[in-house]
Amino acid sequence: MSMMLYDTARRKVVPFSPPQQVLMYVCGITPYDATHLGHASTFLTYDVVIRRLIDLGHEVRCVRNVTDVDDPLFAKARELGVHYLDLAAGEEARFNADMEALNVLPVHAAPRASSAIPDIRKFIQAVLDEGHAYVSGDSVYFDVSTFDTFGAVSGYPQEEMLRLAALRGGNIDDPQKRNPLDFVLWQPSAADEPAWETPWGPGRPGWHVECSALALRELGEHVHLHGGGADLIFPHHECERAQSESATNTPFVDHWMHAALISKNGEKMSKSLGNLVFIDALREVWDPRTIRLGIISHHYRTEWEWHDNLMPSSNERLARWQGSVGGDDDEALIDAVRAALDDDLDTPDACAHIDSAVSEGRDATAAAALLGIDLVAG
Ligand SMILES: [Zn+2]
Known part of the structure; x- marks a missing residue:
């Protein structure tokens, strides 16, 4: 007996038939603000999946990362005048309290991006060695022209990928890139941002590479189910798959599952629109x-x-x-x-x-x- 679940990459409902031990990766939070309804809805979705898989006799190893090296976290720390890791630790604790209150089962591991710098360095070197990345200026970029099935997760046409990359931090006009859809694996840090040494110069990882490196470290080359909010389909998950399969030459994910976004007053709930409903405020009532x-x-x-x-x-x-x-x-x-x-x-x-x-x-x-x-x- 197996669950039928919609697979984003196949664009239809298919049987989800993992082995007894299910390896699952869910993209977690960037800990710079309180947990909102959209987060809770996403993580509750995977929690119900995990509960049903356990009910079916599976053992589930779910990894949910914490993105504590990221632009919005640095921006908020700058605004508050605090160290970014102090801000992250506080917000991560608030998030965990919300998840516990909502009866979300503890995950197998909740690794932080800042713990993964050596893993990320090794991962980027593997992508370079396989000929899927290049060094340009002070950065390392993934070369999408070397990866034939780029776009297979989202199924989006080129124009839509360009639109979303521009919208979600992809800097498509970066003159150092060979192709506007190439994405950063490693980049220089701003003066007040953390920087780590690498063979390609000091700096910090790009957004997508952290999840690939953590999935590889915590679960291995292949995971059975990969999840996150629907806004992560492109570019985040598209890029994750491309670089993971380039580094390992192994299919990365069996089944992609995404949770829909939530609206308020007719608009998508988002930080920038300021229309978020926070879980800790709901919990007070x-x-x-x-x-x-x-x-x-x-x-x-x-x-x-x-x-x-x-x-x-x-x-x-x-x-x-x-x-x-x-x-x-x-x-x-x-x-x-x-x-x-x-x-x-x-x-x-x-x-x-x-x-x-x-x-x-x-x-x-x-x-x-x-x-x-x-x-x-x-
Ligand atoms: Zn991720």
């Missing part, structure tokens, strides 16, 4: 189970809109489910929830099954536990 239930009542692959009535209605739903506690385990309900999760992680359908069972006076404790919601907890 609501039971964390209410927050978790409100988020997973949406399908992970469908963009949805935040409404102020989501938490009150989720709270009522949680109370109804809690009112069912005390009967026998309902095997038919448990099987219905499992079937919903196996159908491309259809958590709204799973919740609907629980709703109707509860309205018939059946006990939902075990079924809700499959969704990571403990109806008995105080």
